[in-house]
Amino acid sequence: MAFDYDKYIRPGKLPHIWCPGCGHGIAMKGLIRAMDTCGLEKDNTAIVSGIGCASRLPGYIDMCTLHTAHGRAAAFATGVKMARPEMTVLVMGGDGDGTAIGGNHFIHACRRNIDLTYIIFNNNIYGMTGGQFSPTTPTGAKASTTPYGNPDPVFDISKLAIGAGATFVARTTAFHATQIDKLIAEGIKHKGMAVIEVLDDCPTTYGRRNKFRSVVDMMKRLKENAVPVAAAAKMTAEQLEGKFLTGVLYKEEKPEYCKQYAQVIAKAQGA
């Protein structure tokens, strides 16, 4: 039987705002399947986002949803989670929202290892504002603000998350649709900061400026450059040039922030 997405979609809130060919819808379906796998209770789940195309996602989902300001999702989510540690708190947004204007909140949420599941929709561009370069726009690529090619080096979001202290970090792509829900579900189940980077595509503002003739070409890029972690172990550095790893990149059990704070409360109360 086909999966019933409507169970989690707010009545009357579709169609979504995303352009034809955008990968965000694929990622949202993966997220919904992951919610179902984890048996999340609608009343007890908060979805927090920033500003941007990806950040409009929470409005479509029938849970406690918080569309915040640009870059601030992780910090709002930290407040929600601290106030109600029993809630499942998911965070989502794009590459610019999470790692440029929101970079500080992102790395510190990772450092605290607070039990948030942060899904970053990385389409390498600021789509909503019309295609300005983001911290993940490839060097040399064209964006509306890099007419001569992007001079900036790029962030590797997953490496950034690992370096900052996140205890579950995974990467997949909009092409690998069936892997999205598995990784998000694993992230939700993980007790601590989980970051799932979903590489997707923006045909409207990135593809058309960078010689992708179609959405299919953009999907092929995701398919052909993805290397599963296990396969990468057998490949040389030369073979891995220009590729990216997919799957669970890092996993570690460490004390979770709200649990640590519960100990602070116990100490303050004389335990």
Place this chain on the structure above:
Amino acid sequence: MAKKVALLQGNEACAQGAVYAGCKFFGGYPITPSTEVAEILSNELPKIGGKFIQMEDEIGAIASVIGASLAGSKALTATSGPGVSLKQELLGYACIAEVPCVIVNVMRGGPSTGMPTGPGQSDVMQARWGTHGDHAAIALAPATCQEIFTETVRAFNLAEKYRMPVQLLFDEIVGHMRERIEYPEPGDLEVIDRTAPSVSPEDYKPYDTSFGDVPPLAAFGSGYRFHVTGLNKAADGFPTTKANLVDDEERRQIRKVEANRADIEKNEEYLVDDAEVLVLAYGSTSRSARYAVNELREAGVKAGLFRPVTLWPFPEARVAELGKKVKAIVVPEMNLGQMILEVERVVKDSCALAGVNRVDGEPINPGQIIDKVKEVM
């Protein structure tokens, strides 16, 4: 039974007042001269099962406060001028999304880093107009340590009652001075909690104005599911660009304060009845002003003190009325003339008007006020 008394610093009184008011969450970032509020709450909140978090920056601090408030906790942050500048966008978020929270600003000079350990009152206009867009503002300016306690409780009450951010403006002098205070017993001061929805989760709309200009607010995780956004929105919380709905929302959010001025405004009047000259002062400057008024009375000058405790909304009706009765109003403030602009706006040319201003990190002394009064009389 005798009240429990203590010698408390203003910032300490604020932290204790917050606990009295039922504050259960503090998100902050270190900044002089407000850090004692954070330090004390890091000690006190966990004792009552509350949460303290030192965030990565000022913006994160207010973001965590808004998040915690939406999850049902009364929430506070404390900062100073530069920190308030950083918080402005999210202060506006709390206005439009109608999230109760309290922001303490222990004012120093400025702009920028200015003089971090010196007092100032230069954030008065920032408190009113700092965030972009049209919005209402409530800001309270206590002048004693006892009043810091009670005004902190009132700040939470107003935030909860009107579903909006409330700013507490201290200056470094009242924040750091120590005075004897009497601890109110539980029940002595009113403590107000936000109105919870009376309808079922299925029928709940977070901006349903059929309950009045302040819609009931449910908490995340309490069985009510709803959407919150910084976009203009309809009653159900979802974004709208319909002109009439946007207009209704913007006007209602200002009306909920304007229509309730009688409840929100609070002034102290001292020797005002027969006054020929009025000193209008707030915060620590009002202490010098009171001294000056007493000295002037002894010298035979009919001086009076008008002290707004609620700075925003500005007590325009009462000040306009007094402006018609007195010959002159003198406004001392530790800035180069901010609140005097409001006084000028409401009294127009019904009396003479003069400011006493300092921005050198030194308090305004009574002698300066006396000199100015003699000059204008």
